Amino acid sequence: MAEKVLPVINKQKCVLCGLCVDTCPEGVLALQADDLIIANPQNCTYCTTCEETCSVGAVRCEFEISWAS
């Protein structure tokens, strides 16, 4: 089974503001010991709220655009 695609966090850009943690509707992200982690990947629905919320562009939810086969 293909690995579940998850948001990508750029730790160098992340300022640990915690906004993405607060706004994630599924509780996927967490701040732990000065680090932003994906604590509950199984809950992620790829809604992209985390990327939308991040004001420094530290979270990326990438899309592949393709034709239906």
Add this chain to the structure above:
Amino acid sequence: MQNDLKIIRLLRGQSPEVMTRVLESAVFKRFKTNEAISWQADACEFVYFILEGEVEIYRLSPTGREQIVDRLGQGSCFNLVPALMVNATNQANVRALSACKLLALGTSDFSRILKEYPGFAFEVMRFFAERLARMTDLIEILSLYSVRQRVAKFLIEEADALEKESTIRWTQTDMAKRLGTVRDVLGRTLRKFADEGLVRFEREKIILLNRQRLEKTALGEE
């Protein structure tokens, strides 16, 4: 080493002499993901050829809003325009989207090689013609098309590019920057397209469902 250069579209088909001249004069440079490669308004020092990786070319407004001008992958080149201008500065900012290996050729060496090898110079002119056509398209899209039309056109082009084995993936933020809009508007437009049955979201994929209707949307007919 010359075989490595055949990855570069502008150099493919050039004589071994041209390849040798480029290799003698150029240096290899590596950049990490997200690393800045060059800054707009800095003195133009190099022409770059992409051996590995992808780069993003963008401009910033005075208020910090980004406009993505282009994304280039293996085989492409950039910074040729200012390299041929007198005392020119870089025309845009460039950053590495992935780990990159670039071949950097000094601008004076580039000019010398063009003068010495007219066949290569003609390929560079052809390259400029294609870039000019692309930029003219971008101007048309940004100034004459609605956001809805721009998004439809963009989706069609990216899906077609994927069929030609492009590997570029886009976040909604990136798409907004490319299309000259903001993320909220882009997101609403995509959701509307999904509601209208034009696209379907499958986690990290945007699947385009109806080419005919998307093309009509791009033309403003739907």
